[in-house]
Amino acid sequence: MIPNQEVRQLSSKFGIQVKRMxxxxxxxxRIVTSKGHEYCLKRMAYPPVQLRWIDKTLQQMQRKSSIRIGWRNPRERSGKRLFVKWQRESPPFVLIPWLRGAWPSPNSNMQMRACGTLLxxxxxxxxxxxxxKSGRQNMMGKWPSYLREEQNTLRKVIHKAKRNGFHSPLDHLLQKHGSExxxxxxxxxRTLRNSNYKSICRKTKATLCHGDCGPTNIIRTRKGMYLIDFETMRLDLRIYDLYRLIFNSCKxxxxxxxxxxxxxxxxxKVYKLNRSDYRLLKILLRxxxxxxxxxxHYDEKSPKDKLQxxxxxxxxxxHERRRSAFLKKLDIYAG
Known part of the structure; x- marks a missing residue:
């Protein structure tokens, strides 16, 4: 596809000339330069201070470890700038080298083990x-508010369905199954409230977490596996990342x-889990x-998306009902 004006100008600000997009x-x-180099040009819905924190953290990680991550290389011309804007009030865009490869398949036990090791x-x-500290996202101790927010979302949608009568097929489904x-x-x-979560957060040093690890945020290449998409990077308990990886792979x-x-x-193979880890993992998975x-966001969707x-x-x-059997197997695995 011929690049549009926005993509051409954004690419130019990164010092590259785009030929196709x-x-x-x-x-x-996905853009291709006149020299055949491929990049991912991505809009970021986060303030510059947070992007700078993400960048500083990942640059340190690249210098001090051998882990493969998809992020800019400041030594290259295309990586000199962290982000650019099309116009003053526009959201920032980042430019990252495009990784040729494939997502790991949940149908492959070997690839899933490799994902766990990579995390x-x-x-x-x-x-x-x-x-x-500047710009970091510290989520330690915030699981209760996170789950309550999700619960309130469900409650509002279900209560609205009950008020609507049978305005849509989804209303009927939510009226029938909302209480469950x-x-x-x-x-x-309730299980989180009765757990030792708060005590664990006080006694445990926060882990740098990806925040949304899953098969679509990992790329298998000839050189090995790469982690990508770090917008949700945060400080949290490590089990949150494992929860996200398991949820995104199994759902x-x-x-x-x-x-x-x-x-x-x-x-x-790298980090052993303890009983508290498994208990917290079960809470999130439940x-x-x-x-x-x-x-x-049902009401904001197109008729086609609503039907889907x-x-x-x-x-x-x-799948939600099947989770109980899944968690029983997790108990057996944990021992």
Whole structure:
């Protein structure tokens, strides 16, 4: 595709001349320069202070560890600038080398073990660097508010469905199953409240976490596996990252525990987990996040997308119900 004016000007500010572009998704472009080099031009919905924190942290990690990450190289011309804007009030864009490869497959136990090991090595590398305070996202101790916010999203959507009568097919589904979904959310929050989460946060040094680890944020290349997309990077308990990796890998694969076991096996080649880790992991996995993400922006969707949500609802609900059997297998695995 011929580059549009915005992409041409943004690329020029990074010191490169773009020849072709491909729209990967809204605000994300794959661009090819006149010299044949490939990059990812990506819009970032975060303030500059946070982007600078992410960049400083990743630059340290690249210098002090061997972990492979997809991020700018400041020694190259295209990596001299952290971000650019098309216009003064426009959101920032970053430019990252395009990685040729494929996403790891949850159907491959070997690849899932490698994902777990990669995440553990990322956590390990984070302990070797100095984390600056300015711009950082510190989520230690904030799980209760995070889960309550998700619960409130579900509650609002379900209550609205009850007020609407049968305005849409989703209203009917939420009226029928809303109480069950909210009960799942309450059970997770209640278990967290009765756990030693607060004590663990006080006694445990925060881990540098990716924040949204999963198969689509890992690229398999000939050189090895790379972590990409660091917008959600934060300080948190390491188990949050493991939860995200397991959730993102299992949610579209019928919550097959073999996938989670491979991830955990790979992670524990580097870092062992303890009983408290498993208890906190269960709390996060019990929460019906898949359902929350499915329905939260229903009213803003196109008719086609609304129809897809309505069709996906029974499958996602079945996955949420299947979580109990998954968690029992996790208990057996933990020993």
């Amino acid at each position: 491909e729209i990967v998704q809204n605000g994300v472009y 553990a090595k990322f956590h390990q590398a984070g302990k070797k660097i100095k984390i600056t 979904i909210l009960q799942m959310a309450r059970a997770s929050i 579209d694969h019928n919550w097959n525990f073999d996938i989670a076991q491979s991830i955990l096996d790979g992670y524990q 929460f019906p996040r898949g359902m929350c993400k499915l329905v939260e 949500i309505e069709r996906d609802f029974p499958k996602v609900l079945a």
